[in-house]
Amino acid sequence: MATLYLIRHGQASFGxxxxxxxxxxxxxxxxxxxxxxxxxxxxxxAAYSGDLLRQRETAQLALASQPGEVPYHIDPRFNEVRNDEQVEHLVPELVKSNVRLKALMDRGLSESKDYQKVIEAVFNHWVSPDCQHPGIQSWADYSSGVRDAIAELMREQGAGKTVAVFTSGGTIATAVAQVLGLGGEHTYRFYEPIFNCSVTQLFYSGDKVSLSYFNDRSFLQMMGLAEGENLVTYR
Known part of the structure; x- marks a missing residue:
């Protein structure tokens, strides 16, 4: 039995x-x-990350506490969902039939909670069969990339290893839904609640994978309490 930790990056620089x-x-x-x-x-x-800066910075800061050097691999298939691309290409069509989305866009996206509402609408359209936009990465390509990256990691690392992937919320949500046998229409419910630097644990043996726990941030709560600081954030 081997252990795979999916770790979301720390808070990025929204705004x-x-x-x-x-x-x-x-x-x-x-x-x-x-x-x-x-x-x-x-x-x-071993450790892996996508090639996004926030993922690589999180990996570097976390790995600095390891007792020895950890082999570190960068794989862009662990990058985040391309939210900006989706907003640019899908929102103009969605606002034609979605009054609430149009109101959010008209108001502007200066607040993270409003941006998240837009991401929810766009993501759930993106994973649906109705989304056939040729100008963006498809859900099929993205989700198969996540699946293949994890499968290759498991084959390369083999049995008895402890491995971390420093990645993003969309990637973690996609992987968890896949492990649970759920399709794209169920993925967003895992995406929205993921905390910064939370840990999701998978066990794997051969090509079989199981979910141990999801989105744990209790250590940040305890460490923040000890240091007099709130270390728990969504965005």
Whole structure:
């Protein structure tokens, strides 16, 4: 039996010119998560991430607490869902029949909660058979990429290993839905509640995978309480 940890990146820089980097809080979350792994004897045999900066920064900060050097691999199939691409190409069509979505877009997306509502509408359309837009990555291509990346990781690492993937909410949600045998129409319900730097644990043996736990952030709550800081965020 081998263990695979799916770890969401720390808080990114929402509202900044460059979203794809950790905020100061995101850096502290990633460092705290790395300390938690090391302090609890979770010594990684290998680590992976997508090639997004926020994923790589989270990996680097977390791996700094490991007792030895951890082989680290970058695989863009662990990148996040292309939300900006989807908003650009799908929203103009969706607002024609979705009054609430149009109101959100007219108001602007300066608040993260409004942006999340737009992502929900766009994501659920994207995974549906009705979405056939040629200008964006398809759900079939994205979800099969996540499935293939995890399958290759399991084959390469083999039995008895402890591996971490530093990735994003959409990727974790997609992987969890796949492990549970659920389709795209069920994936968003795993996407929205994922906390920054939360940990989802999978067990695998051969090509069989099972879910142990999902979206744990209790260590951030405890460490933040000890340090007098709230380390728990969604966005």
């Amino acid at each position: 900044a010119d460059d979203y794809d980097k950790l905020s100061d809080l995101g850096c502290r979350q990633a460092t705290a998560m790395g300390r938690y792994l090391a302090d609890h004897g979770i010594h990684l045999d």
